[in-house]
Amino acid sequence: MNIRYITPFIEAVEGAFDQMFQLQPQALTPYLVKKEEILDWDISGIIGIAGEARGLVVLSFPADLAQELTAVLTGQAKDTMDEDVTDTVGELVNIIAGNAKKGLEEFRLLISLPSIVQGHHHQVTWPSGPVPIITIPFSTSRGHFSLSVGLENIITT
Amino acid sequence: MRILIVDDSRIMRNIVKNTLKSLRYPEDVFLEAPDGQVAWQILEAQEITLLLVDWNMPTLNGLELVKKLRANAKHQKLPIIMITSEAAKYNVIEAVKAGVSDYLVKPVTEKGLEEKIRRVLDRRPS
Numbered sequence: 067m068n069i070r071y072i073t074p075f076i077e078a079v080e081g082a083f084d085q086m087f088q089l090q091p092q093a094l095t096p097y098l099v100k101k102e103e104i105l106d107w108d109i110s111g112i113i114g115i116a117g118e119a120r121g122l123v124v125l126s127f128p129a130d131l132a133q134e135l136t137a138v139l140t141g142q143a144k145d146t147m148d149e150d151v152t153d154t155v156g157e158l159v160n161i162i163a164g165n166a167k168k169g170l171e172e173f174r175l176l177i178s179l180p181s182i183v184q185g186h187h188h189q190v191t192w193p194s195g196p197v198p199i200i201t202i203p204f205s206t207s208r209g210h211f212s213l214s215v216g217l218e219n220i221i222t223t
Numbered sequence: 224m225r226i227l228i229v230d231d232s233r234i235m236r237n238i239v240k241n242t243l244k245s246l247r248y249p250e251d252v253f254l255e256a257p258d259g260q261v262a263w264q265i266l267e268a269q270e271i272t273l274l275l276v277d278w279n280m281p282t283l284n285g286l287e288l289v290k291k292l293r294a295n296a297k298h299q300k301l302p303i304i305m306i307t308s309e310a311a312k313y314n315v316i317e318a319v320k321a322g323v324s325d326y327l328v329k330p331v332t333e334k335g336l337e338e339k340i341r342r343v344l345d346r347r348p349s
Contacts, residue, residue, distance in 0.1 A: 085330040139234050150234060157232045160279065161329050164308025171311050179231070179279055 071220045072096060074169025075123070076202060078162040079213055083206065086158075087138050091204040091211075099201045099214065101192040107212070108132065108186050109147060111159030114178035121197060121217035123166070123177075124190050125159040131209040147184060156180035162213065173220060192216055225270060227254045229262040229285065230277040230306070235329070239275060239306065242333050243340075259283030263291065266298060273344065278307035278318070286321050293322035302343040306331060 076093045083089045107126035115121045127135075133144035136154040144151060163177045183190060192199060199216035226243065230236045236255050244250065254269070256262035260283040262276065274292075278285040285305055292298035305323045307314075315326050324343040327335055 082330055085332060136234075139238065153232050153234045157235055160232075161308040164279075165310045165328065167314070168310035168312075171313065174313060175311070177279065177309070179281060 071170065071217070072200060072202065072215070074166040075162065075213055075215055077169065078165035079202075079204060081165060082158060082161045086161075087135055089206045089208060091206045094203040094205055096200050096202045099199050101199060101216075102189070104187050104189050106187065108184065108188075109151070109155055110183045110188065110190060111155040112181045112183065112190060113159050113163040115163070115175055115217055116178070117176040118173040119175060119217045119219045120193055121215070121220075122190070122192060123159060123163045124214040125155065125162060125211070126214070127155060127211045128209060131206075131211055134208055152182045152184070156182055170220065190214075193218075224248075224252045224272045225254060226252050226273045226275065227256060227262060227265055227271045228275045229256045229259065229280070229288070231257050231280040232277075233257070235277070235331075239331055239336070242331055242336050245333060246337050259285060259288030259291075262288055266292065266301075271301065273340065274301055274303045275306055276303060278305060278309050278314070286318060289318070289321045289323055300347070302347060304339050304343055306336075 079091055083091045105126055108129035109132050110124050110126040113123045132151050132155055136151045137144045139154055140150055160180050167175050197216045197218045199214055201212050201214040203212045228236050228239050240253050254265055256265055258280045276285040302324045304325045304327055305318050306327045308329045310328045318326050325339045327339050
């Protein structure tokens with residue numbers, strides 16, 4: 067696994083969570099996943115990557131953590147997956163993908179607007195082709211989440 | 224003073240607004256738009272002192288809005304700060320070439336936003 071290109075994403079997650087939520091997520095051991103894998107999460111924010119590499123960046127949360135992070139930003143307790151929660155998850159994956167580009171400047175990359183997939187055990191449609199997908203699990207004092215990255219030419223095994 | 228905050232994320236607009244409120248900007252100076260198209264309509268209809276604009280937005284994105292504004296004599300001197308997640312140097316260069324006055328990478332911090340605003344407003348022609 068090419069760690070060199072994973073590091074910018076880990077650093078982007080750490081920076082975003084520290085500045086926005088005063089949380090210090092710990093990256094656990096990354097692992098390869100299959101494209102058809104069903105995600106054991108409740109909500110995912112997805113950013114498409116184009117330009118000199120093609121792929122996706124997917125940020126996934128359990129409902130309670132997504133609601134808790136949204137409550138930090140809005141100042142209002144959340145117990146449903148409303149528009150504020152999807153807005154928070156979309157903006158977070160946007161910040162992480164955009165910030166990670168700083169560590170990948172040898173590739174000129176374009177990022178899409180975020181999209182959201184919800185529902186327990188949902189699935190993400192990855193681009194076709196033999197691109198490895200790496201999931202980085204993160205642990206925080208408020209719970210776990212994960213970041214999955216599949217980028218042709220960049221993420222290699 | 225009127226500050227126009229343009230971002231497709233309502234939560235981000237609120238974060239920027241609340242950060243400015245904590246810097247003692249009064250509530251009544253803020254206007255908001257969810258994309259560049261709505262922002263353009265506001266800018267054509269009202270005098271705006273400062274534009275804070277995201278890059279990645281639907282309809283008309285922040286970079287396209289900046290180019291459109293700078294191509295129009297009325298808006299050539301408008302102070303514009305782009306506030307975006309786009310952190311690569313080539314993005315900063317592209318935005319500066321398009322005509323932004325300054326560039327701030329998200330997440331927004333109070334200190335970062337205060338410094339950028341002070342800098343661009345101090346540079347305004349008297």
